[in-house]
Every structure is written in structure tokens, then in C-alpha cells.
Amino acid sequence: MASVNWSDTAPLVAFLGTFAAAIGLPVPAMPTLILVGAGLVTASSPLLVLPTFVGALAGAFAGDAAWFLAGRRFGYRVLDGLCRVSLSPDTCVRRASGFFEKRGVKLLLISRFIPGLSLVAIPIAGAGDTRFSRFTLYDLAGAALWVVVGLSAGMVFYRQIDAVLTLLRQFGVGMAALAAAGLLVWIGFRYVRRALLIASLRRSRISVDELSMLLARDPGALIVDVRSASSRRDDPYVIPGSRLFDFSSADTQLATLPRNTSVIIYCSCPNEVSAAKVAERLTKLGFANVRPLTGGLDAWRDSGRDVEAIVLAT
Known part of the structure; x- marks a missing residue:
């Protein structure tokens, strides 16, 4: 990782990674933050820690604000669209709604740590009566905690991460193919299971x-x-x-x-x-x-x- 010029790329990579994940693109935002944190250490760029944190926080909030405003404008029709592309469209709205009913906007403090929850909970907040100022407070607090965890993990375990990247460079093609095959099998299983349920009751x-x-x-x-x-x-x-x-x-x-x-x-x-x-x-x-x-x-x-x-x- 030492060959990467983190002084030019860390804040931008952090912003793009968190923004893409916040708007729903299949981007591994937490692993990206961990890699960026490790890169900051190996590149000896302590002055970039704060700009990188701000970039990641700005990307996360920009994506979240877009979904909040979409929920405010279109209501639960936004959730229908999200759940049509979910691996669990039958449960994603129900589960997120249940969490939000019990905890309210405070759910945003931890929602990023539960895969898929943040993307659905934020439009629910927008569709309800949550004030934008209150949403901003809890969303920024939750996003800040999430970003700190990701960057800190990379900075603390940068040696182990560097060793893993070295291993991936040696066996990258085979391991990547194996991981991709496993992911496809899992996705296929989820869709087949859902299709069988629908067919059995049609x-x-x-x-x-x-x-x-x-x-x-x-x-x-x-x-x-x-x-x-x-x-x-x-x-x-x-x-x-x-x-x-x-x-x-x-x-x-x-x-x-x-x-x-x-x-x-x-x-x-x-x-x-x-x-x-x-x-x-x-x-x-x-x-x-x-x-x-x-x-x-x-x-x-x-x-x-x-x-x-x-x-x-x-």
C-alpha cells in the first residue's frame, strides 16, 4: 500500500465510498474505510486523518439526505422501489418499520452497523414526521461513529491488512473467483427460496x-x-x-x-x-x-x- 499516494486520494476515496454505499450502490464502504485508514498509516500521512474523516462523513450524509428528502417527497413509494431490488423484499420494510417504531430517529445512531437497515430506515424517517434538523443531528452522529470505527480499525490493524493484501496479490485471481462464486450461490439460494414460496401460494x-x-x-x-x-x-x-x-x-x-x-x-x-x-x-x-x-x-x-x-x- 506504500506505493499509493494517499495524500491525493484518501479524502476523495473516503467520500466516494461512503456516498456510493449511502445511495444504495453495492460498494463495501466499511472495508473501504478500513483500507483507507491503513493506507494513511503506511503512507505516514497523519495530517490527512481529519480531511479523510470529513470526506467520509460528508459522503455518508449527502447520500442519506437524498434518501430522507425522497422519503419526504414520495412517502412509502420509495420503500416499494427499494424493496423490489432487495434480496428480502418481503421483510425489509416490515423489519425496518418495526425497528423505527420502537426506537424512532435514534435508530440512525446504530443503523449503519446493521446491513441494509440504514438504507431503508432513512426514507422511513423522511416519510414520517421527523424534522430535518433532528434527522441531521442523529444521522451525523451515527455516521461519525461508523466512520471512526472504520478508519480506526484500519489504523490499528494496518500490519495485518498489509499482509492480507500481499496474500491477495499472490493468489488474487483464484480467491476472488472463489469469493464471487460463493456470493452468487448465496444470492441464487435466496431468490430461489423466495420464488418457491411465491409459487407454492400462487x-x-x-x-x-x-x-x-x-x-x-x-x-x-x-x-x-x-x-x-x-x-x-x-x-x-x-x-x-x-x-x-x-x-x-x-x-x-x-x-x-x-x-x-x-x-x-x-x-x-x-x-x-x-x-x-x-x-x-x-x-x-x-x-x-x-x-x-x-x-x-x-x-x-x-x-x-x-x-x-x-x-x-x-
């Missing part, structure tokens, strides 16, 4: 028209809304007669549902996978007739059918 889905006919025949059918609390606040309407389902108290709520009636599950998520997962859980617990609603709440509303307002606790 035949049992019910359309909006079928649901209308079912309700005419069986007014006692249960309709269950499985959206997150944040999604319900953003769109406080449900299909008439719906019960609200909360994943945080799922076991208790599942125990109260009668097993001998039709149960219709819906959400407002990409591919209705959250609804499908709830349907799968209910089926395993002995519910005989559980069907996800194709298109969820959006399809019901788009068909011109009535929705009713819900009153949410403040």
Missing part, C-alpha cells in the same frame, strides 16, 4: 372479484391487514371489516383466530410476499382456508371498491 391467491363474491356468500370470512404500523399511518384505510395484524404480537393474535373459517390476508407490499408468509404460517397452525389477496389493498382500491378509515393510536 394457486391459492384470491382476486378482488373473488373476494367480493366470497364476502357476499360468507359475511363471516376474516380479512386480515398485515401492513406495518408505519404503512397504515401513511395510508390509514383498510378493506371494510378488516382486522389489523401486527407481527410483534403475532403469536397472541394467531391464537385468537378461528380455524374453521375463510381467512383472507392482504398487504401493500411488492408481490404480496408478506401476506404469503402469514398465510403459510396460518396454514401450518391448522387454518384450512387461507388465501392471500392478489394485489393487496392497492388492487382493491383501484377496482373502485370501498375502503374505510382506521383510527390509529398516536
Whole structure:
């Protein structure tokens, strides 16, 4: 690493790495910070530590601010777009919303240390009622902590990192190919698993028209809304007669549902996978007739059918 001119590149590399990661590009920002920190030591550039820290912090905040403002402008539609490209689109919004519901904007102090959480939590903050000044305070504090950890790790363990880089230069092609193959296998497994879940429940889905006919025949059918609390606040309407389902108290709520009636599950998520997962859980617990609603709440509303307002606790 001694051949790299860190006096010219460290602040810029730190800025670009953290900014790219903050806007969602597949850039390993923490390893980049660690390498930059190690490079600063081996290049004997102590005067560059502060500019590099500022560059990394500026890149992280610039990307975060863009997502916050996008969430403020477009609401939860931003999250739908993010989760369509996620390896876990069925859970990414629900998990981030659950974390944010419990901890609020303070979640930004630690969100960068949990892969994928920061990218989703920040638009949620923007879509809610978080003030930009409050977002700025907690986001800068969390980003500063994250940058300090990355740079410090590189500066403390620079000898070990230099040895690893030397090894990679000797066996780089083979090790890189092995790592890439492992990553592709893991990604393929996640997508195949999700595709199999969707395929297994696709035949049992019910359309909006079928649901209308079912309700005419069986007014006692249960309709269950499985959206997150944040999604319900953003769109406080449900299909008439719906019960609200909360994943945080799922076991208790599942125990109260009668097993001998039709149960219709819906959400407002990409591919209705959250609804499908709830349907799968209910089926395993002995519910005989559980069907996800194709298109969820959006399809019901788009068909011109009535929705009713819900009153949410403040």
C-alpha cells in the first residue's frame, strides 16, 4: 500500500465510498474505510486523518439526505422501489418499520452497523414526521461513529491488512473467483427460496372479484391487514371489516383466530410476499382456508371498491 499516494486520494476515496454505499450502490464502504485508514498509516500521512474523516462523513450524509428528502417527497413509494431490488423484499420494510417504531430517529445512531437497515430506515424517517434538523443531528452522529470505527480499525490493524493484501496479490485471481462464486450461490439460494414460496401460494391467491363474491356468500370470512404500523399511518384505510395484524404480537393474535373459517390476508407490499408468509404460517397452525389477496389493498382500491378509515393510536 506504500506505493499509493494517499495524500491525493484518501479524502476523495473516503467520500466516494461512503456516498456510493449511502445511495444504495453495492460498494463495501466499511472495508473501504478500513483500507483507507491503513493506507494513511503506511503512507505516514497523519495530517490527512481529519480531511479523510470529513470526506467520509460528508459522503455518508449527502447520500442519506437524498434518501430522507425522497422519503419526504414520495412517502412509502420509495420503500416499494427499494424493496423490489432487495434480496428480502418481503421483510425489509416490515423489519425496518418495526425497528423505527420502537426506537424512532435514534435508530440512525446504530443503523449503519446493521446491513441494509440504514438504507431503508432513512426514507422511513423522511416519510414520517421527523424534522430535518433532528434527522441531521442523529444521522451525523451515527455516521461519525461508523466512520471512526472504520478508519480506526484500519489504523490499528494496518500490519495485518498489509499482509492480507500481499496474500491477495499472490493468489488474487483464484480467491476472488472463489469469493464471487460463493456470493452468487448465496444470492441464487435466496431468490430461489423466495420464488418457491411465491409459487407454492400462487394457486391459492384470491382476486378482488373473488373476494367480493366470497364476502357476499360468507359475511363471516376474516380479512386480515398485515401492513406495518408505519404503512397504515401513511395510508390509514383498510378493506371494510378488516382486522389489523401486527407481527410483534403475532403469536397472541394467531391464537385468537378461528380455524374453521375463510381467512383472507392482504398487504401493500411488492408481490404480496408478506401476506404469503402469514398465510403459510396460518396454514401450518391448522387454518384450512387461507388465501392471500392478489394485489393487496392497492388492487382493491383501484377496482373502485370501498375502503374505510382506521383510527390509529398516536
